[in-house]
Amino acid sequence: DVKVTQSSRYLVKRTGEKVFLECVQDMDHENMFWYRQDPGLGLRLIYFSYDVKMKEKGDIPEGYSVSREKKERFSLILESASTNQTSMYLCASSFGVRTEAFFGQGTRLTVV
Amino acid sequence: AQSVTQPDIHITVSEGASLELRCNYSYGATPYLFWYVQSPGQGLQLLLKYFSGDTLVQGIKGFEAEFKRSQSSFNLRKPSVHWSDAAEYFCAVGLYNQGGKLIFGQGTELSVKP
Numbered sequence: 001d002v003k004v005t006q007s008s009r010y011l012v013k014r015t016g017e018k019v020f021l022e023c024v025q026d027m028d029h030e031n032m033f034w035y036r037q038d039p040g041l042g043l044r045l046i047y048f049s050y051d052v053k054m055k056e057k058g059d060i061p062e063g064y065s066v067s068r069e070k071k072e073r074f075s076l077i078l079e080s081a082s083t084n085q086t087s088m089y090l091c092a093s094s095f096g097v098r099t100e101a102f103f104g105q106g107t108r109l110t111v112v
Numbered sequence: 113a114q115s116v117t118q119p120d121i122h123i124t125v126s127e128g129a130s131l132e133l134r135c136n137y138s139y140g141a142t143p144y145l146f147w148y149v150q151s152p153g154q155g156l157q158l159l160l161k162y163f164s165g166d167t168l169v170q171g172i173k174g175f176e177a178e179f180k181r182s183q184s185s186f187n188l189r190k191p192s193v194h195w196s197d198a199a200e201y202f203c204a205v206g207l208y209n210q211g212g213k214l215i216f217g218q219g220t221e222l223s224v225k226p
Contacts, residue, residue, distance in 0.1 A: 001128050004155075016188075039119060042202060042218035050211040090155065098144055098163055098210040101204075103155040 006091050006104040010095030013111050019078040022072055022105050030096045032074035036060060037088040037106070043095045048087075050096070081111045114139045116205050118217035125193050126225045133188040133220050135203030144206040145186040146214075151199045159201075162186065171196070179215055198224045 006021035023055055025032065029049050033044040035058075045058030047066040055066050067075045073110060075092075088108050092101040115138045126129055137143055144163045148156040151217045160171025167179040186203060203217040 033214065035216070040218060042118070043204075043216035045213070045215065048211075048213050056211075056213070072206070092156075092214070094212055097208045098206065099162050099212065100146055100158050101214055102158075103148075104153045 002029075002093075002102040004091055004093050004102050004104040006089075006107050008107050009105060010030065011107055011109045012080050013109065014077075015082060015111055017078075017081050017111075018110070019081045019111075021076040021078075021089055021091075021109070023074045023076070023103070023104055024072055025074075025092075026072065027091040027093065027095075027102070029093035029102075030071075031094045031101075032068065033090075033092040033101060034058075034064075034066065034074065034076045035090045037090055046076065054075065063091065083111050085109065086111045114205065114207055114215050115131045116203055116217035118201075118203055118220050120220045121139055122221045122223070124223040124225060127195050129194050131188075131190045131193045131197070131204075131222070133201050133222070134186065135186045135188065135217060136184050138184065139205055139206045139207065139211055144205065145177075145179060145206060146204040147186075147188045148174070148200045148204065149173075150219075151193075156202065159188070164221065172179065172213075187188065193222075193224055193226065195224045196221055 010020040032047045049068045064078045094101040147159040207213045
C-alpha cells in the first residue's frame, strides 16, 4: 500500500514563528502536493512539485514556501506564521499525469 | 482558468434513499476526474476515477459516477445510502497538460438520517 506520512497530526505555533510541515511518501512518486483545507472552501492547492527541486505555485502560495531536496520528501514552510494560517494541511503524492493522488492524514495547525 | 464546482455544500438524505452529488468542471482539454471521500478526522480516500472509455465508472462502497462531456459534469451516485456513508465528498480534476496538477471542488458534506 502507498503510504504518505505527515510528521505531525496536531501542531500549535506562535505568531511569527517559522514552521516546517514535513511529508514523506514511500512509492517513488514523481508528484507531490500541499493543500490547505478550510470549511466551505474545499482543498486549495498551495504548492505542487513534479520532480526533485522543481516546484510550481498553486492557488494560494502567499506566506508559504516549499522544499523538495529528495524525491520522497516534500516540506511546507511557513516563513512567519500568522493566525490566518490556522488550518488543516494535507499532503498528497502521485505517479504523475493521469494517476490518482494518495493523501496523508493531515496536520491540523493552530497559530496563536 | 480551470475550476471545479460542487454546488451543494451540505446534503441530508434518509438511510436507504438514493444519492446524487453534483460536480461541474471547467477545463479546456479532456479531463481526468476523481471523487474522494473524507470521514471525520481522516485523510482523503479515492472512491473512483475516470480517465477515458466508458463514461459510467464504478467505484468502491457501491458508488458510481457518470462523465458527461456536453455538460462538463461528473456526478456521483449511490442507489441506497448507508449511515456509514456520512462524510465529506470531494470532486477533483487532473490537469494532464500541467504535469498532473489536481484541482478540487469545495466539497459536499453528506448527512444521513436514520
